[in-house]
Amino acid sequence: MDWTRGHAIGHGSTATVSVATSIQSGDVFAVKSVELSQSEFLQREQQILSSIASPFIVSYKGCDITRENNKVMYNLFLEYMPNGTLGNAIHANDGGRLDESLIGNYTYQILRGLDYVHLKGLVHCDIKSSNILVGQNGVKIADFGCAKRVEQAGPIAGTPMFMAPEVARGEDQGFASDIWALGCTVIEMVSGGTPWHNVSDPVSTIYRVGYSDQLPEFPCCLSEEARDFLDKCLRRDPKERWTASQLLKHPFLVGDFNPHVVKQVQESNSSSNSPTSILDQGLWNSSLDESESLENLVSIPSSSESSASERIRCLSLLSGAPSWGWDDRNWITIRGNSSDEGDTIMDDIEDKDGIVSYGLGKQNSHIDSKELLTSLDSDISNRIINDIWASCKYRKVSFVKPPESRLISQS
Numbered sequence: 001m002d003w004t005r006g007h008a009i010g011h012g013s014t015a016t017v018s019v020a021t022s023i024q025s026g027d028v029f030a031v032k033s034v035e036l037s038q039s040e041f042l043q044r045e046q047q048i049l050s051s052i053a054s055p056f057i058v059s060y061k062g063c064d065i066t067r068e069n070n071k072v073m074y075n076l077f078l079e080y081m082p083n084g085t086l087g088n089a090i091h092a093n094d095g096g097r098l099d100e101s102l103i104g105n106y107t108y109q110i111l112r113g114l115d116y117v118h119l120k121g122l123v124h125c126d127i128k129s130s131n132i133l134v135g136q137n138g139v140k141i142a143d144f145g146c147a148k149r150v151e152q153a154g155p156i157a158g159t160p161m162f163m164a165p166e167v168a169r170g171e172d173q174g175f176a177s178d179i180w181a182l183g184c185t186v187i188e189m190v191s192g193g194t195p196w197h198n199v200s201d202p203v204s205t206i207y208r209v210g211y212s213d214q215l216p217e218f219p220c221c222l223s224e225e226a227r228d229f230l231d232k233c234l235r236r237d238p239k240e241r242w243t244a245s246q247l248l249k250h251p252f253l254v255g256d257f258n259p260h261v262v263k264q265v266q267e268s269n270s271s272s273n274s275p276t277s278i279l280d281q282g283l284w285n286s287s288l289d290e291s292e293s294l295e296n297l298v299s300i301p302s303s304s305e306s307s308a309s310e311r312i313r314c315l316s317l318l319s320g321a322p323s324w325g326w327d328d329r330n331w332i333t334i335r336g337n338s339s340d341e342g343d344t345i346m347d348d349i350e351d352k353d354g355i356v357s358y359g360l361g362k363q364n365s366h367i368d369s370k371e372l373l374t375s376l377d378s379d380i381s382n383r384i385i386n387d388i389w390a391s392c393k394y395r396k397v398s399f400v401k402p403p404e405s406r407l408i409s410q411s
């Protein structure tokens with residue numbers, strides 16, 4: 001197919017998404033592109049998307065390779081979703097909360113997509129509001145860059161805030177993990193906030209999700225039905241969680257045509273800052289982060305083909321801003337001198353000799369690899385690094401040694 005690339009409409013950690021137009025038909029679609037040499041994730045997404053088709057999943061329209069500005073690009077063609085992400089819709093809404101019947105309707109549509117994907121033997125692995133796109137008739141699941149076959153072993157993937165406990169512990173990532181993430185997404189829609197409070201960074205999130213006995217806080221303003229729905233999604237034991245097909249019968253969901261809900265979807269979309277047409281170029285462009293441009297991505301070897309130290313060295317080369325969504329003032333001690341910093345989150349290792357403090361940072365962070373590698377003797381720190389590595393899809397984090405004044409206590 002001959003096509004022309006329009007303006008960029010979104011940046012992810014792995015690719016840039018632009019509007020595109022078919023020269024023959026004039027049809028508008030979205031194109032997700034990355035340099036061919038860094039297209040492993042996108043090609044994996046292409047393989048998965050090309051094998052599925054559902055009205056509740058952003059549809060696949062083909063792929064090709066182009067040469068643009070002396071770069072060889074891999075392009076994945078997708079159905080164009082004009083109204084931005086569900087995350088945009090939540091935050092554009094007054095107070096960040098959506099009406100419960102609208103949430104019931106969106107949740108129904110996401111579940112229909114998840115039920116379909118699970119029946120195909122696939123796990124999405126990264127359900128969250130920013131991976132749900134809003135169209136004229138509701139929402140669809142997007143971004144299958146982390147998806148895998150359920151039986152496929154491999155590193156954990158996804159976003160720490162939305163990870164199920166078994167995923168955070170690196171044990172398993174199956175259908176039930178998507179259901180947990182769906183519960184977290186419902187909390188996002190209800191509260192306008194994140195599922196876990198008082199966690200300032202990915203490491204403490206992974207630790208709390210995986211190794212505490214806590215659940216995300218259920219927002220207070222929920223109906224009994226919504227509370228019960230969340231209870232069925234957010235069980236720490238994955239075997240106790242309801243499946244997508246069980247949940248589809250839950251009374252919280254609004255699945256049938258409902259004029260009240262349709263009106264709200266339209267109002268929500270029109271009040272959202274998300275573009276409502278491809279002509280809203282200025283709006284999209286203003287949200288783009290130059291530091292996340294393709295040029296700033298560094299190709300990093302996978303865990304199977306490199307040592308931890310090599311992968312960390314590559315992480316240290318990252319110059320793009322990792323998109324954790326946390327303020328970079330929120331440093332965390334993942335290991336520390338037990339004497340003066342209070343309890344660190346890693347009680348098990350804080351007494352070990354020769355351990356220095358590290359934090360996680362954004363933008364132009366660097367790693368003092370010698371110090372970090374000294375600390376790699378510990379199985380636990382290795383495990384954390386591997387977990388972070390995997391959860392970051394290899395690109396979103398770098399380690400730094402924070403200035404003393406920026407260390408925070410986790411007690």
Ligand SMILES: Nc1ncnc2c1ncn2[C@@H]1O[C@H](COP(=O)(O)OP(=O)(O)OP(=O)(O)O)[C@@H](O)[C@H]1O
Nearest residue numbers: 010011012013014015017030078079080081143145
């Ligand atoms: N089909 C589409 N139609 C319209 N906009 C889209 C489409 N696909 C993606 N986008 C926009 O591009 C952004 C990035 O897309 P996507 O999440 O698929 O990229 P990614 O690199 O896989 O991101 P992530 O960092 O979540 O891994 C989305 O948040 C959304 O704003």
